[in-house]
Amino acid sequence: MTKGKNMNIGDELRGVLRGTVLTAGDEGFEQARRPWNLAVEQPVRAVVEAADAEDVAALVRHARLAGLTVAAQPSGHGATGDNDGVVLLRTGRLDDLRVDPVERVARAGAGVKWGRVLEAASPYGLTGLAGSSPAVTVTGYTLGGGLSWFGRRHGFASRSVRAFEAVDAAGELVRVTADSDPDLFWALRGGGGDFAVVTAIEFDLHPAPTLYGGRLLWPAAMAPAVLDAYREVTATAPEELTLWYDLLQFPGAAPLVAVDATFLGAGGDAETLMRPLEKVAGRLSDSRAVLPVAELGGITAEPTDPGPGVSRAELLTGLTDEVAAALLDEPIDPLLSVQLRHLGGALARPSGTPAGHLDEPYALYLFGIPGQDGGAAVRERMERLTGALVPYTSGRKPFTFLAPGERAAAAFSPADLARLQEIKRTRDPRDTFRSNFPVLA
Ligand SMILES: Cc1cc2nc3c(=O)[nH]c(=O)nc-3n(C[C@H](O)[C@H](O)[C@H](O)COP(=O)(O)OP(=O)(O)OC[C@H]3O[C@@H](n4cnc5c(N)ncnc54)[C@H](O)[C@@H]3O)c2cc1C
Structure with a gap:
């Protein structure tokens, strides 16, 4: 199949998804495609609000077959406008949050924002490695490394990740850990959103009793x-x-x-x-x-x-x-x-x-x-x-x-950039995923 340009993409997506699909001309499309940073225009083809992780997998499988590109963007705090013609994926409904104060671990769905994690962890004298804004998602922030208030003590937020639940470029739901898939796990811990759609993230909580x-x-x-x-x-x-x-x-x-x-x-x-x-x-x-x-x-x-x-x-x-x-x-x-x-x-x-x-x-x-x-x-x-x-x-x-306007290359050492690019080429050869700062750009 070609890039699907001659088909009605809205009907096509509605045929495979349970979540909401909006395309140009639909009521609410203009609002739905807008990012948090209103200075950025997003000329996307469709906006999908996934119902759950299975729905994300259905979207990725369809995108792969139809030659569509998927850009996960829960909130648009990091929007760049470099998403002409993509399917914009909103993850707000993946909002499950669990905090285990004994194991000092949290599992946050891809739509969960830092503010909710901090509220849930606070009564136990624990914290996640949040930055200055409670309104950014744990997933988007952590996929980019995450510079926390507590980074001087505990390092980048991505270091505290134990596991990612994700949909890979084949459209499979996978749990990615250091043991299960060292390369993908490494890339997701700071390389951005170019390698998979993350549906949930499991990460260490740290003591903050006072x-x-x-x-x-x-x-x-x-x-x-x-x-x-x-x-x-x-x-x-x-x-x-x-x-x-x-x-x-x-x-x-x-x-x-x-x-x-x-x-x-x-x-x-x-x-x-x-x-x-x-x-x-x-x-x-x-x-x-x-x-x-x-x-x-x-x-x-x-x-x-x-x-x-x-x-x-x-x-x-x-x-x-x-x-x-x-x-x-x-x-x-x-x-x-x-x-x-x-x-x-x-x-x-x-x-x-x-x-x-x-x-x-x-x-x-x-x-x-x-x-x-x-x-x-x-x-x-x-x-x-x-x-x-x-x-x-x-x-x-x-x-x-x-x-x-800036490039992912500015964020990585040359060796790490080369490794990220290799992982992108082998794990997502059809370029199904588009990060806000693609590693191959
Ligand atoms: C007010 C404000 C304060 C900030 N403070 C800090 C700070 O203290 N420290 C810091 O490090 N950063 C900070 N940031 C930057 C912020 O962490 C980034 O903009 C981050 O990308 C926001 O993530 P998001 O998911 O909310 O945004 P989005 O723009 O929705 O997502 C950003 C990118 O993350 C990727 N992504 C998100 N979700 C997924 C997913 N489920 N699967 C795959 N890829 C995904 C995509 O590539 C997406 O383009 C701040 C930003 C703002 C606006």
Whole structure:
């Protein structure tokens, strides 16, 4: 069969699936194809909301025969728009979540978002390796490695995966572990969504009996002093302490500078470690407290509803005086935030996954909302800042921090990229699966 272009793809898919199928002209199609990042257009052929894992398998078997391409996209947080003509697969109905506090393991269906896992694990003093947003799915985040608040202590989230339940390119339901299929297991632990559709993920939970965290906030005039203190504290911080430095410019408000913190331990110890920051004058607020893990997402309070955004990330080889000067050279406007994330610790050690290890001690993450100009001013400001930082950036980017227009190759070592490409060619020779950042692109 050819690519199926002469058939009515909607009827074709409805013939083999129990879930919802929408194509152009159907009521709800425009809404259904929209990603979380509303700045990204998705010219897809159809949107399928799978009823369950069997339905995913039926879709993949049909796609294989009909020459269709399937792109799993639970939420579209990582949407790139590079999905012209694909069948977009929504996994929201794969929403089963189980937490076993004795074995310290969770099993989350492919539609489950981090917020639910944190709520379920919190009463047992356990946590998964979530990042800043409770609204991204565990599966999409973990397939890309997953840079967690607790990465300095426990490494990339993908390292904590015990098993994937997935549909392979032959349309078979498989359970993938280090023993059952070492190559596929390795590729799924950080290589993205190019190798299979994951229907559920089983991963370790980690102890967080006394999580402490929150945000310290000052007027932007204090940004240099806060950055000095941030550099001092992060230079010697234990792996249990993670600090992010944020220059913030909310529309219509005065610019601010913040430090966000989590500490896997007693609050008193964190306060001692953070004393240089406490000494910076002019603090507007301090929300640090002992937190239930369920409230992790409240620290940065990132938006959980869809909206347009432009982002860019870089890894910094150091936080020298020159880097500090470039960051603070001029107001960040029209950007909304310029964030530094402290890395190191377990993130700097070999992970045995495609996420590798990060030699760079800090990540830089820039975010802005495109205006009437489609984001030109935001991109220009990002370009100016990253241009000034070229001598201090490595060029590598964590997979989950890649932005539209960037390539998977930026996330992997050459050897790991070659291995991922080989696995893609042998496991998905018909190119049935399309990741947001394909490894062969
Ligand atoms: C507000 C915000 C905060 C963030 N914070 C962090 C952070 O702290 N740390 C971090 O590492 N990242 C962070 N990210 C990035 C985020 O982890 C990635 O965008 C991730 O890809 C989102 O996964 P998703 O499934 O929600 O998004 P989607 O865009 O729906 O999926 C992303 C990709 O994952 C793959 N995928 C998803 N589900 C499946 C599946 N079932 N089978 C096969 N492939 C699949 C697909 O290739 C898909 O294109 C953040 C993003 C946002 C918007």
